[in-house]
Amino acid sequence: MGGLHIPDGFLDPLTAGVTYLISAAYAVYAFRKLRAEKARLELVTPLAAGIFAAQMLNWPLPGGTSLHFVGGALSGILLGPWLGFFPLFLVLLVQCLLFHDGGITAFGANLLNMAVIDVLAGYAAYRLAPKRCKAFGAFLGGWLGITLAGLACGVEIGVSSRLPYGLAVTVPVMAGWHAALGVIEGVITAAVVSYISRRAPHLIEEGGGREVA
Numbered sequence: 377m378g379g380l381h382i383p384d385g386f387l388d389p390l391t392a393g394v395t396y397l398i399s400a401a402y403a404v405y406a407f408r409k410l411r412a413e414k415a416r417l418e419l420v421t422p423l424a425a426g427i428f429a430a431q432m433l434n435w436p437l438p439g440g441t442s443l444h445f446v447g448g449a450l451s452g453i454l455l456g457p458w459l460g461f462f463p464l465f466l467v468l469l470v471q472c473l474l475f476h477d478g479g480i481t482a483f484g485a486n487l488l489n490m491a492v493i494d495v496l497a498g499y500a501a502y503r504l505a506p507k508r509c510k511a512f513g514a515f516l517g518g519w520l521g522i523t524l525a526g527l528a529c530g531v532e533i534g535v536s537s538r539l540p541y542g543l544a545v546t547v548p549v550m551a552g553w554h555a556a557l558g559v560i561e562g563v564i565t566a567a568v569v570s571y572i573s574r575r576a577p578h579l580i581e582e583g584g585g586r587e588v589a
Contacts, residue, residue, distance in 0.1 A: 380446065380489050380522075380529050380554070381471065384479030388537045395532060396484030402461065402492050409458035416459060419579070423451060424463035430564075431467065448490050449498020449521035450565045453514060454572070454579060457499045464491035489528045494521035498565070510573065510580075511566050518565030519558035526554025 387395070410417070427447035447467075451460040468486050471477040478486045498517035505513025530550030534543035573580050 380486065380525055381468075381478035382482035382485050382529065382533065384481050386479070386533055386536060386538055387482050387485060391532055391536045392481050392484060395482075395488045399484045399487040399492060403465065403487075406458040406461045413456070413459045416455065419455060420459065420462050420466070423454065424466040427451065427463055428467045428470065431471075445561060445564060446490050446494055446522050446525065447565075448494025448525065449501070449514070449517040449561070450568055452495035452497075452499030452521070453502045453517060453565070453569055457496050460495045460499065461491050464495060485529070485532050489525040489532075493528050494525040497521040497524050502569075511570050514569035515562035515566035518562035519555070522558045522561045523551060523555045526557075527551040529554075 427445075427450070430445045430447055433444060448460075448464055451463045454460070455463070465487065468478060468483070468490060472480060472483055472486070498514075498521040501517035501520050502510065502513040505516065527547060527550065530547035531543065533539060533550070534541065534546035539546075569580065
């Protein structure tokens, strides 16, 4: 398994179905919010392309798996919690259908972990940070987003009847390794957000800087 991308065969039908329903409900709600985000839709595809390229860099781990940059927090900070869902959706869809990175049956779970949980956590951490500590808020968002996504991934795999490993194994492994990677994710997220805040601050203010409607 590469990072947070759960392949086919790891989740039983019940787990896969529940995660599909949650992700679909979020996608529908986010899509309805697009009417208020039309002026920013052109940012979705370039951000998706940047995240896609960044996710190609993998750090190998013992046991045949690997970790990689996710970018969910960055998407949430720049585009907000609703529009920020769609760059990750596009990335994960292309990876699933064209590169077989993440299974079709597990697509709902992968969306939930990276396009919902990671995006929301990153956005919330940045929004709650004091104005003078936004760089730290971006770092915290990057770290927290991928850590919670790893935790959710561990829960999904642990409760699935398809694998012999229980929650006592899957949760510490997935959450622990992604908490470690989260430091790198946080640094990259903070660096990108700080750079954009200097060069094009309106992107931050109009994206992750707004209240959730």
